Amino acid sequence: xxxxxxxxxxxxxxxxxxxxxxxxxxxxxxxxxxxxxxxxxxxxxxxxxxxxxxxxxxxxxxxxxxxxxxxxxxxxxxxxxxxxxxxxxxxxxxxxxxxxxxxxxxxxxxxxxxxxxxxxxxxxxxxxxxxxxxxxxxxxxxxxxxxxxxxxxxxxxxxxxxxxxxxxxxxxxxxxxxxxxxxxxxxxxxxxxxxxxxxxxxxxxxxxxxxxxxxxxxxxxxxxxxxxxxxxxxxxxxxxxxxxxxxxxxxxxxxxxxxxxxxxxxxxxxxxxxxxxxxxxxxxxxxxxxxxxxxxxxxxxxxxxxxxxxxxxxxxxxxxxxxxxxxxxxxxxxxxxxxxxxxxx
Amino acid sequence: xxxxxxxxxxxxxxxxxxxxxxxxxxxxxxxxxxxxxxxxxxxxxxxxxxxxxxxxxxxxxxxxxxxxxxxxxxxxxxxxxxxxxxxxxxxxxxxxxxxxxxxxxxxxxxxxxxxxxxxxxxxxxxxxxxxxxxxxxxxxxxxxxxxxxxxxxxxxxxxxxxxxxxxxxxxxxxxxxxxxxxxxxxxxxxxxxxxxxxxxxxxxxxxxxxxxxxxxxxxxxxxxxxxxxxxxxxxxxxxxxxxxxxxxxxxxxxxxxxxxxxxxxxxxxxxxxxxxxxxxxxxxxxxxxxxxxxxxxxxxxxxxxxxxxxxxxxxxxxxxxxxxxxxxxxxxxxxxxxxxxxxxx
Numbered sequence: 109x110x111x112x113x114x115x116x117x118x119x120x121x122x123x124x125x126x127x128x129x130x131x132x133x134x135x136x137x138x139x140x141x142x143x144x145x146x147x148x149x150x151x152x153x154x155x156x157x158x159x160x161x162x163x164x165x166x167x168x169x170x171x172x173x174x175x176x177x178x179x180x181x182x183x184x185x186x187x188x189x190x191x192x193x194x195x196x197x198x199x200x201x202x203x204x205x206x207x208x209x210x211x212x213x214x215x216x217x218x219x220x221x222x223x224x225x226x227x228x229x230x231x232x233x234x235x236x237x238x239x240x241x242x243x244x245x246x247x248x249x250x251x252x253x254x255x256x257x258x259x260x261x262x263x264x265x266x267x268x269x270x271x272x273x274x275x276x277x278x279x280x281x282x283x284x285x286x287x288x289x290x291x292x293x294x295x296x297x298x299x300x301x302x303x304x305x306x307x308x309x310x311x312x313x314x315x316x317x318x319x320x321x322x323x324x325x326x327x328x329x330x331x332x333x334x335x336x337x338x339x340x341x342x343x344x345x346x347x348x349x350x351x352x353x354x355x356x357x358x359x360x361x362x363x364x365x366x367x368x369x370x371x372x373x374x375x376x377x378x379x380x381x382x383x384x385x386x387x388x389x390x391x392x393x394x395x396x397x398x399x400x401x402x403x404x405x406x407x408x409x410x411x412x413x414x415x416x417x418x419x420x421x422x423x424x425x426x427x428x429x430x431x432x433x434x435x436x437x438x439x440x441x442x443x444x445x446x447x448x449x450x451x452x453x
Numbered sequence: 454x455x456x457x458x459x460x461x462x463x464x465x466x467x468x469x470x471x472x473x474x475x476x477x478x479x480x481x482x483x484x485x486x487x488x489x490x491x492x493x494x495x496x497x498x499x500x501x502x503x504x505x506x507x508x509x510x511x512x513x514x515x516x517x518x519x520x521x522x523x524x525x526x527x528x529x530x531x532x533x534x535x536x537x538x539x540x541x542x543x544x545x546x547x548x549x550x551x552x553x554x555x556x557x558x559x560x561x562x563x564x565x566x567x568x569x570x571x572x573x574x575x576x577x578x579x580x581x582x583x584x585x586x587x588x589x590x591x592x593x594x595x596x597x598x599x600x601x602x603x604x605x606x607x608x609x610x611x612x613x614x615x616x617x618x619x620x621x622x623x624x625x626x627x628x629x630x631x632x633x634x635x636x637x638x639x640x641x642x643x644x645x646x647x648x649x650x651x652x653x654x655x656x657x658x659x660x661x662x663x664x665x666x667x668x669x670x671x672x673x674x675x676x677x678x679x680x681x682x683x684x685x686x687x688x689x690x691x692x693x694x695x696x697x698x699x700x701x702x703x704x705x706x707x708x709x710x711x712x713x714x715x716x717x718x719x720x721x722x723x724x725x726x727x728x729x730x731x732x733x734x735x736x737x738x739x740x741x742x743x744x745x746x747x748x749x750x751x752x753x754x755x756x757x758x759x760x761x762x763x764x765x766x767x768x769x770x771x772x773x774x775x776x777x778x779x780x781x782x783x784x785x786x787x788x789x790x791x792x793x794x795x796x797x798x
Contacts, residue, residue, distance in 0.1 A: 326720060327717070329715075329717050329719070370674075372672070372674050372741030372743075373741055373742045374674070374738070374739065374740070374742070375671060375727055375731075375737050375738050375739070375740050375742055376738040376739065378723070378742050379724070379727050379728065379731070379738065382720055382724050382727075383724065386724070393719070393720050393721040393724065394719065394720070394721065395720050396717030396719060396720070397718045397719070397720055397745055398717075398718075400742055400745070
């Protein structure tokens with residue numbers, strides 16, 4: 109009989125691992141706290157490793173590109189639609205344009221190409237871009253997904269394969285140490301609790317940290333210019349901002365703070381996001397603000413995830429930082445391989 | 454036996470009328486739709502007729518001052534605390550300062566005094582005012598009240614006096630014509646449905662209109678400068694904004710649109726409110742945004758309420774526009790006098 113797998117965390121990583129394991133014949137239970145501040149719930153849904161690339165994070169870029177290639181079949185298995193329109197990374201001032209130049213040059217050295225485009229070309233692709241947008245990068249291969257539809261689809265797929273769901277004690281504080289159940293009945297515990305993983309095992313303490321981010325959800329009101337077709341990322345006076353289209357609206361993100369588990373949506377963050385997005389896509393002033401939320405990414409020292417055994421019977425699948433959705437397919441695949449190895453040993 | 458009174462509307466006006474009538478021995482039923490967009494629920498809670506004054510609206514000023522004088526005993530009867538710190542009306546640019554000069558001169562002609570104060574004096578009263586605030590008006594006599602605590606207290610007072618509560622059909626569209634019950638069993642219907650009153654009687658159609666307003670609720674986060682003690686009103690580049698203190702936070706309002714019953718909170722409104730409030734009270738950037746809401750004031754052609762018989766058995770108490778909370782005591786008093794007259798006739 110296959111070993112019992114208990115997954116701690118019902119975000120996109122936990123559910124993806126649970127789904128892959130259950131589909132492979134493991135009996136699986138997912139234990140979740142149902143926090144509204146989980147990274148996958150608050151996310152924008154970009155699957156965009158190229159425009160996320162930065163010198164020093166080659167390992168993240170390569171892993172991201174590998175995972176992006178797996179996304180179409182991953183989504184198809186879930187019956188989930190992807191947006192395949194691609195990403196525009198745009199610049200407002202000269203310093204912002206220099207960041208894109210650097211990114212473009214760096215991508216060249218890594219054998220990845222992104223096309224530098226003029227303001228005129230950008231407006232050919234997205235006529236609603238603001239007049240201060242002067243130049244950009246066009247990345248046609250990038251994808252995006254509705255993160256909340258993804259969570260629903262993963263839960264449904266898990267149930268279809270017999271995954272059991274249990275609620276973590278509602279009173280449990282973020283970071284409180286639960287019973288990991290390591291070795292219990294010879295079972296395996298998978299720590300996939302995102303930003304809260306640092307509190308779940310000594311080897312993750314001080315390694316996985318919460319990186320707070322705020323997002324806003326906007327809906328185009330009647331008569332307003334519709335949202336962009338592409339995912340639009342921008343640097344506005346040095347601050348990164350992204351607009352990820354949704355039917356009839358968009359997700360606007362994301363701030364980034366090292367502020368522990370502070371769940372407040374700061375006025376500073378809301379102002380920055382709205383002002384920066386207005387420069388990029390002026391029509392948003394006529395949109396309705398329907399949600400503001402703060403969530404926690406699972407930060408790691410090298411911005412790359414930890415997917416490995418922490419001790420016999422305890423597997424980590426966490427530390428995905430800004431890339432939890434993107435890296436779900438490779439993470440679930442890697443975690444399944446580790447579970448199988450243990451079965452065989 | 455006293456005549457049966459049915460009050461349509463469970464906002465501050467409907468509840469105040471119901472309370473006064475029930476306390477006077479009338480059997481009263483309040484019918485409410487429970488909309489989250491009612492003016493009293495979304496309000497800031499200023500009781501500030503002086504800084505609201507404007508040439509041409511003398512009748513509103515006089516009524517407001519009369520009602521303000523009744524507020525302390527009205528609140529005491531409800532067991533409700535008032536903030537008595539007063540209002541500061543401040544100006545950011547020269548045009549804003551001219552508006553305050555005009556207001557000050559006008560108040561003089563009406564025998565009302567408000568003290569013009571310098572930036573230095575303002576900062577003596579409220580050290581957290583932004584550096585761009587140059588001058589202002591000090592109105593020590595103004596009050597403010599927690600609008601939601603007021604609604605709770607009014608409902609409790611109504612129940613204490615035997616008022617029955619009925620829910621309007623939840624499917625009822627705003628403005629849908631209900632059975633007013635005029636003359637039914639010789640009873641009286643009081644139309645106190647705020648912005649929706651225009652749809653409830655032919656004589657109010659086209660007279661009472663919704664005037665949309667948006668507010669934000671902010672909470673001071675740990676380490677942030679606390680909110681002002683005074684209610685602070687400002688003109689910032691011509692746009693009015695107010696900050697009404699609440700324990701640990703403030704209500705920030707209010708935009709004003711003629712947009713029918715559109716319930717969306719516009720990005721434009723949020724941006725204007727936050728930017729303008731930041732100029733007045735810079736510490737708000739460190740506050741948390743905990744609520745954004747849109748509500749409807751009951752606009753009337755002359756900005757004054759309609760408190761009168763529309764036909765035998767149908768009394769109006771509506772059209773309070775920006776002054777519903779302020780005018781609740783005089784409105785309830787006037788409505789009760791009209792109900793008594795009918796009893797006597």
